[in-house]
Amino acid sequence: VTVPTVVVHEDAAGAIPATLLQETTADYVAVVREGARLRRGALADLATVLARFPSDVAFGDSLERTMRNRRRLIERPDFSPLRFSRQDDLGDVVAIRVAWARDQEAASLRGLVARADPRRVLHVPAVLGERSTVRVAERRDPPPPGTNEPLVSIIIPTRGSVAHVGGRQSVLVVELVSEVLATSPYRNMEFIIVADDATPQSVIDDLVALPGEIRIVRWSAPFNFSAKINRGAVHARGTHLLLLNDDIQPITPDWIRIMVDLLDEPGIGMVGALLLYEDGTVQHAGHLYEAESAGHVAHEWSVDRDDDLGSLAVDHEVSGVSAACALISRDLFFGVGGMTTLLPGNYNDVDLSLKVRARGARVVVTPRARLIHFESRTRDAAVTISELETLRRRWRSRIEVDDYWPPSSGR
Amino acid sequence: VFERWESAAEIPTTAEHLSAERQLALLDRLIGLEVENAELSVTTSLTPSEQLRLEQQVARMRSSLEWRVGRVVTAPFRAVRRQLVR
Numbered sequence: 001v002t003v004p005t006v007v008v009h010e011d012a013a014g015a016i017p018a019t020l021l022q023e024t025t026a027d028y029v030a031v032v033r034e035g036a037r038l039r040r041g042a043l044a045d046l047a048t049v050l051a052r053f054p055s056d057v058a059f060g061d062s063l064e065r066t067m068r069n070r071r072r073l074i075e076r077p078d079f080s081p082l083r084f085s086r087q088d089d090l091g092d093v094v095a096i097r098v099a100w101a102r103d104q105e106a107a108s109l110r111g112l113v114a115r116a117d118p119r120r121v122l123h124v125p126a127v128l129g130e131r132s133t134v135r136v137a138e139r140r141d142p143p144p145p146g147t148n149e150p151l152v153s154i155i156i157p158t159r160g161s162v163a164h165v166g167g168r169q170s171v172l173v174v175e176l177v178s179e180v181l182a183t184s185p186y187r188n189m190e191f192i193i194v195a196d197d198a199t200p201q202s203v204i205d206d207l208v209a210l211p212g213e214i215r216i217v218r219w220s221a222p223f224n225f226s227a228k229i230n231r232g233a234v235h236a237r238g239t240h241l242l243l244l245n246d247d248i249q250p251i252t253p254d255w256i257r258i259m260v261d262l263l264d265e266p267g268i269g270m271v272g273a274l275l276l277y278e279d280g281t282v283q284h285a286g287h288l289y290e291a292e293s294a295g296h297v298a299h300e301w302s303v304d305r306d307d308d309l310g311s312l313a314v315d316h317e318v319s320g321v322s323a324a325c326a327l328i329s330r331d332l333f334f335g336v337g338g339m340t341t342l343l344p345g346n347y348n349d350v351d352l353s354l355k356v357r358a359r360g361a362r363v364v365v366t367p368r369a370r371l372i373h374f375e376s377r378t379r380d381a382a383v384t385i386s387e388l389e390t391l392r393r394r395w396r397s398r399i400e401v402d403d404y405w406p407p408s409s410g411r
Numbered sequence: 412v413f414e415r416w417e418s419a420a421e422i423p424t425t426a427e428h429l430s431a432e433r434q435l436a437l438l439d440r441l442i443g444l445e446v447e448n449a450e451l452s453v454t455t456s457l458t459p460s461e462q463l464r465l466e467q468q469v470a471r472m473r474s475s476l477e478w479r480v481g482r483v484v485t486a487p488f489r490a491v492r493r494q495l496v497r
Binding site for chain 2: 049052053055078079119122123124125199201204205207208214215216217218227230231233234235334335336337338339340341342354355358393394395396397398400401403
């Protein structure tokens with residue numbers, strides 16, 4: 001298999017020589033980034049893959065030499081348009097299809113990739129480039145906060161549980177709603193509290209006494225988290241649905257604004273937040289799907305720790321997000337049949353995330369929205385075999401290898 | 412336990428709401444059947460990136476020590492089976 005490819009080196013300003021794309025007779029240009037070199041055999045690897053899957057842009061993995069002169073493999077996730085808008089993480093060698101690039105009005109690699117259809121951008125799981133130093137792709141600031149303030153319906157399933165939080169006994173749902181009302185600068189929101197029959201009258205009274213738009217919906221059937229969320233959704237009036245557990249405490253005051261702005265970006269279907277345990281370690285930074293099961297990215301990592309790509313410091317696509325805190329548009333939620341009641345306790349958010357992605361929308365997580373999740377306090381997360389089987393029956397091939405968290409990023 | 416809440420904030424779930432919930436469940440089952448069906452023809456439904464990643468996973472497994480030891484251990488049985496098939 002041969003795919004004629006010419007190698008070109010990007011200059012310090014990130015530009016590709018202007019005349020090259022016009023004059024070359026090659027099918028592809030392999031752009032080697034500043035400070036990197038092409039790895040032996042890389043062109044052959046590229047040619048093999050591009051012959052099978054013709055793409056407009058292709059990028060691969062890298063080898064870097066660390067301070068201790070050790071070689072470090074940097075594997076890259078699938079192409080993440082949101083992440084690319086915040087951080088050029090495509091690595092050391094990027095192949096561009098010449099015929100396509102000629103029609104684009106861009107002189108830089110970044111400009112070209114930004115114009116590409118994400119479905120035509122291919123990650124090649126092979127080492128294409130290497131460099132003798134460690135390179136951390138620099139990040140760009142996200143856009144300034146938007147002014148659009150759609151009605152957000154915050155759906156909170158609860159049974160009015162009491163827990164020892166922050167050194168005192170609290171009713172979780174009351175604590176959460178008061179905290180959001182007191183600290184969030186986002187004002188256009190309503191709370192839909194889906195409360196079990198067993199929720200004490202005193203909890204209802206405390207909620208009703210709060211100053212916001214709070215509506216109580218009764219849940220009388222046996223526990224089913226998905227069905228409770230769906231019950232809240234059919235009562236919601238907002239264009240945006242924020243699914244929220246009651247054992248959550250916001251850290252970032254403008255977390256709702258950040259999540260709404262992200263959801264309003266084109267192609268994004270669901271937005272999650274960075275959830276921390278009470279001790280400050282990471283509970284959730286996106287889902288991790290591998291070996292036909294589902295877990296969390298960076299689970300129990302210190303909040304200061306990150307992978308070699310700096311993934312946890314930047315908004316980026318993930319395989320899925322936890323329904324403990326997830327924002328989704330009402331239209332999309334109803335378009336995918338809400339949360340599946342076949343999964344009453346576990347993996348319902350995995351299923352929702354995969355249904356959203358199957359519709360062609362992307363699921364993203366933002367580390368700029370941080371909340372504490374007191375997960376273990378309120379729920380026994382024991383997974384039943386039937387739940388795992390239900391998940392596998394639907395999504396077995398999609399939960400085999402994670403698209404956005406490669407092995408070299410750590411577990 | 413059934414608490415008879417005395418609150419104007421409680422909104423009743425009407426037949427219309429329940430119907431909307433049933434529609435959600437119905438659509439979910441329909442999507443579920445579609446994706447289960449797609450699982451059966453998975454090679455055509457995977458994106459190129461997903462296909463390459465799965466191939467890499469298989470290649471990794473085959474180059475692992477566990478796989479190679481397993482191949483050595485099972486080699487006599489496979490040889491016998493080949494003879495029997497002939």
